[in-house]
Amino acid sequence: MAIFDWAGKQPWAEPMRRCGQDAQWHAEGDVWTHTGMVYEQVTRLAEYPALSRLEQVILLFVALLHDAGKPATTVLDAETGRTRSPKHSLVGAGMAREILRELGCDLPTREHIVNLVRYHGRPPYLLDSRRDPEQEVIRLSCLLSNRLLYLFALADTRGRHTAEMARAEDPLHLWRDTAVEHGCLAGMYPFANDQARFLFHREELTSLHYTPHEEYRCTVTMMSGLPGAGKDTWLARERKGLSVVSLDAVREELDVSSTDNQGQVIQAAREQCRERLRVHRDFAFNATNLTALMRKRWIDLFADYHARVEIVYVEPPIATILRQNKEREAAVPESVIRRLIDKIEVPTLAEAHALRLVG
Template sequence: MRKPIKHTVTHENLLDLVPSGPVWRVDWGEIWSLWPELAVLDTCPQDPIHHAEGDVGTHTRMVVESLVSDPDWKGLPDMDRANLFWAAVLHDVGKPAVTKHEDGGRISSRGHSRVGASIARELLWYAGSPFAWREALCGIIAHHQLPFWLIERPDPPRMAIETSWRCRPDHLCLHAKADALGRICQDQRTILESVSLAALTFQEAGCWDHPFTFANDESRVAYFELDDRDPQYAAHEAFPCTVTVMSGLPGAGKDTWISKHRPEHPVVSLDLIRGELGVAATDNQGQVIQAAHERAREHLRAGRDFAWNATNVTRQNRSRVLRLLRDYGACIEIVYLEPSPGQLRRQNRDRPDAVPDAVIDHLARKLEPPQVWEAHSLLVVS
C-alpha cells in the first residue's frame, strides 16, 4: 500500500526546477526531496545485464543528465522541455512497486511503465499540473520502452499510428535516446539503432510530431477496434443517436454537468439504479450493470440520445459501456470531469451520498482518464 501523496509540491515548483541555459544545471538536491517516490529509487535494484550502473536512482539521474545535454531537448519550447524533463525524472518511478528477484540472480520490473504512469499522474494531479501537460507526460512514461522494440513487432506501422494518439512520437524517441544513453550495458548501440528505426517508422507512417490524421472520427474509432482496418479508409458517418458517457471520480460534478448541458437527455445512472435495487456501492454490482445495460438498450433501439452516468475512471470499465454503444452504431461523446483534489473533496462532502475519502484515494490511484481515440469526441472539464 502506497503512502498518501505529499500535497506541498506545486506545478510552479516543477517548472522552476527545469534546467535552463547557459549552465543547464540539474538541482538534484531539490528534485530528490520533492517526493518519497523518488528517494526510494536509490534502493531499488536493477538487472545488471541491462543496467550495470546499479540502482534505479543512479539510472534516472544518468537519463536526465543525458537528456539535458541533448541539443534537441534544449531547442524545444519551454513547456515541452519541462514536460520531457519531468518525464525523464519520473519515467521509472513504477519500478519499486514491481521489481522482483528471479531465478539465476536476474531482476525484473515487468509492468513498471504502466504503474509509473499511474504514480506520476497522481503526483502531478496533487501538484496542480494542467491536464493536457500531465497526460502528455504520462503518455511518455507509459510507452517509454516502445521505441526499443517497435521494429520487432509484427506490424510496426500500425503500432506507430496507435502510439501517435497516446503520446507524441518525436518526444517519445527523444526520451528513449536519453534512456538508452543513461545506462551501462553491452547492447547500448543496438538499443540506439532500434530507437532510430522507430523514429523512421513514425516518420514514414506520417505521425512523427502529431497524431496520425484519419479521414474522420468514425475512421479513427474503428481503426482502434479493428485489427485489419486500413488507416486511410474513410468511414461512413450516419449515427442513429448520440450518447454522452460521463467519466470522473465521485464528487467530480457529473450530475451537475448533465443537468446543465444535457437537461433534455434521459439518464442511465448507476447510482440511481443502485438506490432502486437497494445495492450498496461495496456490494456485487452485477445486477446493477445488467439493469443499466438493459435501459441503455431501450434507448439505443429507439435511436434516442441519452447520457450514461457512472465513474468510468478505468479503461476496462469504460470499454464495456463503449462496446455496447458501438454495437448499436451510436455516436459516442465522453465528458471527463477533473476538479482539483481539494475541490473534489469539498464537492463530495456536499453530496447527500458522499463517499469516504479513502474510496476516492483508491480510485484516484487506478485513474485512467479517457483518451480521444476511445470515442468520437472527448470533452475534458478541469
C-alpha cells in the first residue's frame, strides 16, 4: 500500500475525502473511500499477479486518479436531490496528466494512464453507446489497452457498496469478449493498413474488411508542442532538408505579433501548404497544434490532397520548455505558456497515419 499511503498525503486527495457521492451508486461514502476500495480490488484481481510490474503500476494509478475530477464537478440535482458528477472523467484525465508530469512519468505511460482515466466509465455502458459496440471497442484500442480497461472496470465495480444491479459485471465481460473477438484485447485492432485506421477514425471507412489503397501523394509531418518545446530542433535533427511551413515564420514575414489577429497568418500558411500539396512535395507543418480540433482543421486540408500525415508531439520537462523559450529570439510570455499547458490535448493514433511522442 506504499503508493496509496503516498497518494493519501497529496493535496488532491483531501478534496476527494470531502466529496460525497450518490448513495444509490456509492453507499460506501466519499470519493476517497471508494478510491481506496478500488485500489485494493485492483490488487485482488485474479489476473494481477501475472501482469508486468508496469501494468500493475498503471492500474494502481488509474485507481488513484479515476475519480479525482469528482470534487470539481459534483453538483446537487435540485429536482431529485441526488448528486452527480458530469464530465468528471474528462477533468480527472487533465489532473492525471498534470500529476504524472510532475512525477516525471515517461510520456507514453503517462498518456496511457490519462486515457484509461478518461474512458474508465465506458465498459459498463457498451450497449448504450451511440456507436456500434464493436466500433467503440475498436476505437478505444488505438488509445489504450482494452485488457487493462476491462480489468480496471472490474475493480471499479467491485470497489463500492451499491444495491444497483445496472453495474453488474456482465457488461464488462461483454467488453472483454468483444475485444477478444476482434483481436484488440491486448493491443490495437489489426487494421488492414494505416489508411484504414485513419479513415475509420474519420468515419469514412465503409467496412472494416475493406483495404484502402495507400497511394499517398506526399507526407506531411505535423509538429505539435508548446513554444520552446524543441520542435525546430527536432526537425533540424530528424528531418534535415525537409521543406517547412512555420506559423512563426509566416508571422515574421507578415510582421504580425502572436497576440494580434491570426486570420491573415492562417490564410497565408494554408496557401503555402497548398502550394506544396499541389506538387506532391513532402513538408513539415510547424505550429503548436495543441488541441485535437486545431490539428483536425489542418489534417482535413492535408487529407483532401491525399497526403500521409504523421504527427510528432514534443514535450520535454516543463522547466526545460520554459528555459528554452526564454532563449528564443521571440520568446512567449511564461504566463501564456502556463495557460497553454492546461489546454494541451496530446495527439493520438486516432488522428493521423503515424504518431511519434518525443519526451
